[in-house]
Amino acid sequence: MSKREQILYSTLELITELGFHATPMSLIIKKSNAAAGTIYHYFKSKEDLIDTLYSDLKEEMGKAIIQNLDLELNYKEKFFLICNNLFSFFTENPKKFEFLEDYANSPLIHKEIKEINRRHYQQALDFIESGIQIGMLRELPLILMINLIFGNISCFSRMIILEEIEPTEELLNKVIQSSWDSVKIN
Amino acid sequence: MSKREQILYSTLELITELGFHATPMSLIIKKSNAAAGTIYHYFKSKEDLIDTLYSDLKEEMGKAIIQNLDLELNYKEKFFLICNNLFSFFTENPKKFEFLEDYANSPLIHKEIKEINRRHYQQALDFIESGIQIGMLRELPLILMINLIFGNISCFSRMIILEEIEPTEELLNKVIQSSWDSVKIN
Amino acid sequence: MSKREQILYSTLELITELGFHATPMSLIIKKSNAAAGTIYHYFKSKEDLIDTLYSDLKEEMGKAIIQNLDLELNYKEKFFLICNNLFSFFTENPKKFEFLEDYANSPLIHKEIKEINRRHYQQALDFIESGIQIGMLRELPLILMINLIFGNISCFSRMIILEEIEPTEELLNKVIQSSWDSVKIN
């Protein structure tokens, strides 16, 4: 593994393990066996480093949500599959979830970064768009619809992670059904 | 204004103006004309001070969302009114919105604080609960339903505030309709 | 109990329980149910308050060491009794011991306070002086002799308290014998 990769890998480990706020550069330096200067050789700033990781996690998440999407399912079933995938990713990776959420709302985030990351969701976006075109989904701005759907799942996931409610298969299905009802054409 | 009130007021101003992370004690000290020790006389820690403010803002928000609720409206109309109120509060107070969101997800927050603040939403909770009882709304855990509805509105509000989409009366109505569809009994 | 007594009592409790360094005024204020101003009404400063307590403990210690001294014992036996008393007082009151030691070496201490406290040891001083006069003890400055003897016992006590050596009756006797041999006329 190259030094640059070591740095990225260690940062990812630390940030998904300790969370966004509890990961100072000093720890990254230690864990990656890289000198401070080396990190700043590859990354302009801590922000830049975190940006990269944010993209990595977004990509991972992007892949996770479309898992098994190519199965022979109808549109609604695919919708449910994606939501299930998202829920699984979040609850199976609570620290990644936390980082993604923290960072998404962080004042640090750059619009351009957000733009770039959109490509990881192209398939998901395409899926929603096709739903509109075939008359299954309402005519809402694409990006808004995605945010609403994903927001619902992430809201539910957080409650599960924080143990504010009991996780059951049935409840999850009800929540996804809610999401579906909120975007499907009556 | 008493010293304690000065401190709270100044902190509120600063935190809603600069955001959660950009408000160090030193600034609060300057703005409130209080000595450091004075702040720690009234509040156990910075966290304690912020907790108090969080509660204050939650209370303000709690009042905002039930504005005009006693009008002669039917259930669905009241639902729309509450969502409208929430949206207005968020978009008219973007910094308060930011603080509330940041802090709600902050690792600093205490469960007990959350519990206490629940009372500010009693009317809203009661409204939802009654909706379930009269057969208008689905049987989902109360706290989950609130989170989903409010989550939708806050997700939409954030996009407006961040200028990711254009705010129109029509779009707002569509979003609220989505929320309604997600919890109403088909 | 008068307010002044409450203050003294609470300070004593705190200082013998928490030790010299872990007892700020704020704690004394809380425990004594007295206002800060009240303490400064009775005592010029924290130092003054501690001085008073130091004297109290010194007096208690002074009484402890001459316990049972009036028994029909010969000179050497009385010497051993005093040393035993001192050892018991130290090891049975390790926190008082700690405070006494800390404070005795503290730069805060005033010569005058030391002078005043000397009266609590008048009996012990007299006992040593008489030992010199009757030819049992060497001709060393009285205050030096006391310090050496008490220093030995306190050194031994500290090792017991810190569990650096095992306490046995036999070892204690050997240590006292050492002290005796160091001052007795061969």
Added chain:
Amino acid sequence: MSKREQILYSTLELITELGFHATPMSLIIKKSNAAAGTIYHYFKSKEDLIDTLYSDLKEEMGKAIIQNLDLELNYKEKFFLICNNLFSFFTENPKKFEFLEDYANSPLIHKEIKEINRRHYQQALDFIESGIQIGMLRELPLILMINLIFGNISCFSRMIILEEIEPTEELLNKVIQSSWDSVKIN
């Protein structure tokens, strides 16, 4: 001098000049021309820095007490030499003496640090141990015997430093004789 040495040197100077309690980090920073961060680069905490200095002074003291020990002297004469050395070190370096005493009794001190420092006294320990083996000294725990002997000298030294008694060659000899009598086999 390297930065680390500058820091250590300045701290030593300050601490032996001002005493243990009157030496805040800010002064060390100023005197050593090092940034705060630099100090924490080399030392985990203030305590760690002080630990190091304590060890340094203990080492210096360890060397001082065995000065000229290799002369052709008999056992008792060597004993007197060591005690004389110790007395000289204390009275010629009253501030170091004060720091050593303060710190030795400080609650901050770690047992492990004490253990490590024991090696600086190996020669002295060996000397005492050999005394026991050749039948000159009593059978007391080694560490206790050292403490008692050194305690006596340090007690005497303090009285000299605080000007509680007049220093004379004769008195010093009497005190060492006392120590000798307290451990020698009659």
Added chain:
DNA sequence: GATGAATGAGACTTCATTCAT
């Protein structure tokens, strides 16, 4: 006598970042 709100200097430490090597 008694209160306790108010003081503010100063305590230790952390942090992202730089730069000479």
Added chain:
DNA sequence: TATGAATGAAGTCTCATTCAT
């Protein structure tokens, strides 16, 4: 490429003490 010593502003908080009531 890679190092890591050095930076120093800024962070939160504690403390003995004062003074108007």
